[in-house]
Amino acid sequence: MTTQNTSLGIWLMVLTTLIFSAQDGLSRHLSEATNVYMVTMVRYWFLAAFVISLAARQPGGLRAAARTSRPVMQIFRGTLLVLEICVMVTGFVHLGLVESHAVFACYPLLIAAFSGPVLGEKVGWRRWTAIGVGFLGILVILQPSGGVFSPLAAIPLLAALMFALYGLQTRKVASSDSAATSFFWTGVSGVVVATGIGMWFWTPMSLGDWGLMGLLCLLGASGHFTLIKCYEVAEASAVQPFAYLQLVFASILGIVAFDEVLRPNVALGTAIIVCAGVFTLIRARRQARS
Structure with a gap:
């Protein structure tokens, strides 16, 4: 049994978000130089090799x-994640890291909203209120009078919806797998779809x-490794709020490396979304304990 170490888990989550932020920056650069689909395909080649080598070292090999009682759902999860990555990286190219991550930050709220009809979980009025406040934050970011509000804003919003459904499906298969x-099926089914x-x-x-593509692949494998270690030493509910740091790191990278601008409405709306998201995570944790 792994000893729980919440402090170490938090630091591993911080490191993971830093790695994934660097990966996002490289994905944007390489997708602008080539295209989103080729970058995603090569990323998955390396990820699949990493997943298979990791699985081969585990008991049973x-x-x-590969043993699963829900192969169709596992394949669906892997496919959904590949498509979500393609959509999100497209958002990086057209909207930038700052605004894409600002909108994408609503995905925990979408998970909370859909956990009732999809998983049969009870969502109380406090979490529904937080979900509503979070979506007001999205409106602040989109700023209907101008700013980010354009058809392009639908790209990271679609990615958030897809990632939320991926998260819900992951929680669903966790009851049997x-x-x-x-993780094995995510890599193996994903590489087939990405290559196709x-x-x-x-x-x-x-x-x-x-060379940058090679670095991107190494960062992807490293990020997944640190994330696995993070969940091995700490409860997911304890470290999940710190995943929002990816928004901070990616925004800094967008401003410094790509000359992006952090609009006041984007900063305010993002703060609202993050506060609402952290509240839903805390409420879900308390309800699970009770």
């Missing part, structure tokens, strides 16, 4: 990791960009 099995799409969009890259 690949056969144990281990985390190792879900990306092979039609192959674009030559410079030697320098191939």
Whole structure:
């Protein structure tokens, strides 16, 4: 049995968000240089190799990791995540890291909102109020009179919806499959879908960009590794609020590396969404304990 160490888990989550933020910045650069689908495909080649090598080292090997009672749902999860990554990186290219992450930050609220009809969980009036406040934050970001409000704002919003459904499906299969099995199917089914799409969009890259692609793949594997270790040493509910730091790190990277601008309405709306999201996570944790 793994000893619980919440402090270590928090630091691992902070490191994970930093790694994934760097990955987002590289994904944006490489997608602008080539295209989203090719970048996603190559990322998944490396991820699948990482997942398979990790599974082979576990007790029972690949056969144990692949054993699932819900293969259709596992394949659906893997497919959904690939498509979500494509949509989100498209948002990076067209909206930038700051505004894409600001809108995407609503995904925990979407998970809370859909956990009732999808998982049969009880969502009380306090969490529904927080969900409503969070969506007011989205309106502040979108600013109907101008600012981010445009058809392009639907891109990260769609990505948030897809990632929320992915999260709900992950929680659903967790009742019968281990985390190792879900991770295995995420990589294996995902690489099939990513390759099926990306092979039609192959674009030559410079030697320098191939080097950055290699770094991107290493960051992806490192981020998944630190995230796995994070959940091994601490409860997910205790460290999940710190996942919002990815929004902070990605925004800093967008401003420094890509000359993006943090609009006042985006900062205010994001603060509202994060506060509402953290509140729903705390309420869910308290309800689980009671």
